[in-house]
Amino acid sequence: MFDFIRTHQRLMQFLLLILILPSFALIGISGYTNYVSGDHDLVKVGSGAVTQQMFDQARSNQLRQLQSSSQGGFDPAVLDNPQARAELLDSLINRQALIDTARAEHFSVSDTALRQSIAALPQLQENGRFSPELYNRTLAAMGLDTHDFEESQRAELALGRVLGPVARSAAVPATVVQRLETILTEQRTVRLKAFPATDYEKDISVSDDDIKAWYDQNKQSLELPQQAIVQYLLLNEAAAMKDLPEVSEDELRKYYDQNKSRYVRPPRVNVSHIQIDVPAGATGEQRKTAHDEAVKIASQLKANPDTFAEVAREKSQDAGTAKDGGKLGWITQGTWPAALEDAVFSLKKGAISGVIDGPGGFHIFRVNDTQPEHGETFEEARAKVETEVRRQLGSDRFAEMASKLTDLVYENPDSLEPASQALGLPIKTAAGIARDRLLASDEVKADAASSSADASLLGDVRVRRAVFANEALVEKQNTGVIELSPDTMIVLHVKEAVPAHIPELAQVSDHIRGVLEGQRARDAAAEAGKKLLAELSKSPSVTAPEGFGDAQSISRIDPRGLPKQLTDAAFAAPTDHLPQYVGVEGPQGYVLVRVEDAKAGTTDSPALATLPQQLAAAWGKAEEDAVLKALRTQLGVKMLPEAQEVIQGEKKS
Structure with a gap:
């Protein structure tokens, strides 16, 4: 059974999605109310209810699905917030x-x-057909009988009949589609002039008083989340390869000989053939007839060897190669039966063999080209061989160290020191590991994980999740050994848990200075841009003023890489008198947009091919939502006080 599950993982995932739906699906709609009786309600819905048990089950299934699909890289904290809980409810x-x-x-x-x-x-x-055997094996592997599964499917199909016709009947009027196509393809010819904030930074000054004032007014925005300072051991390929013993010359040569095919390619020939079939169970007379035909063809080719391809197309009974002049391609020595290889590899380039008895009948071969054995001698391949041998030794050592690391961490749960000494792995320190991220280096006093060479590993969701587990964070126990990849493992110990706090002014003064400098530089850029905008708006010139870039034609469906903010501004500008100028403030500074021309586009763009289907789908979804809203009103959905407790995370199952 477990072998079946392992070899049909995608199928198992599909069935799990079906089977982990709320429990009514396994017992049918009629038994649903009785099934949940006694459970406590969160929301009343008509004659039924959403219960605490249903919410807990759905939340558990949601986490399990996301963790499965992300192969361990999903952070449960993403769903541990009021918005996610409200959406699920x-x-x-x-x-x-x-x-x-x-x-x-x-x-x-x-x-x-x-x-x-x-x-x-x-x-x-x-093979495109329903398989009763696969169906039964699958259900058996899941521990289900056909009745349970089919009733769950019957219930799902019944539910689909409530809203299914609504979505299927949704249609967007052709006039709406046409109007949208016109809007999406209409064009504007624009030129841009940028005022980068960086051009104004040199003239910006920020005093200590400015920094202090900003800090006093905005200190709450600087609050740092709870963070951990950790010690950790890292086992990777580099650690396993360190201090490996020298490999002797004899060992290197032995490895080369055992793996010679990786360094030396044996001889090969490019051949074509003509085959005269001998059917299975043929009589002696039939074999003689086929042999005589092959001899006749061989004699003909000996007189006119250049006609081989033509004769193969006409006479060869190997349908797969006859149409291509009998070409078999390159044959490497050691891959064919010995009798055939002896005949073929004894021929020179251009030579044609006699009649050879082989698989399927009688064959006549022509050697189109030959390549002798070639490759690297031991001396030429020595460096490569040594690298491969050392890597293999390192792999063996890694496996041994990984096993020991797991044992030592388990045997010494409150310290990394024993594992460090036994395996020669240095204990490293990193700070600023929060539940949802690594804090920036200017948010951490020292040893910032975000600026460490191991930042990508320390920021892995599996690492952060392990660090903030109660056993590690509160009880100061080692985390388990975390396998981040086949050749990278990490184990951590929380040295200190730092509560959420607002950092002192001295720690964040450089950060504040940068914020103020950036804001003032953007303000200066915007001031310069708005000044020019006012001048140009008073007397717009026919020709583009100095400093504007090349003209480019854009549309909403093809903005030519322009940010949406600029595109929206260009299309919002009036077109009754051109040119028009509009200004846009952004995080990089200020941009002036000169709109020079406006015209209709062509609606035959390939990008519009699926627009009707996309609109129909969106319209269908909107109508489904409207029907659902009406159903909820009709059924009198009533949120109970317990529902708000669940959403806020105050009520635990």
């Missing part, structure tokens, strides 16, 4: 509204429709 309310409606309206699915739906699942098909 809202989706459960919508689902309960569909359940209540399907039950009240007696929506059902026939056995025929159910069978067709299951048979159409590509995950249960082999």
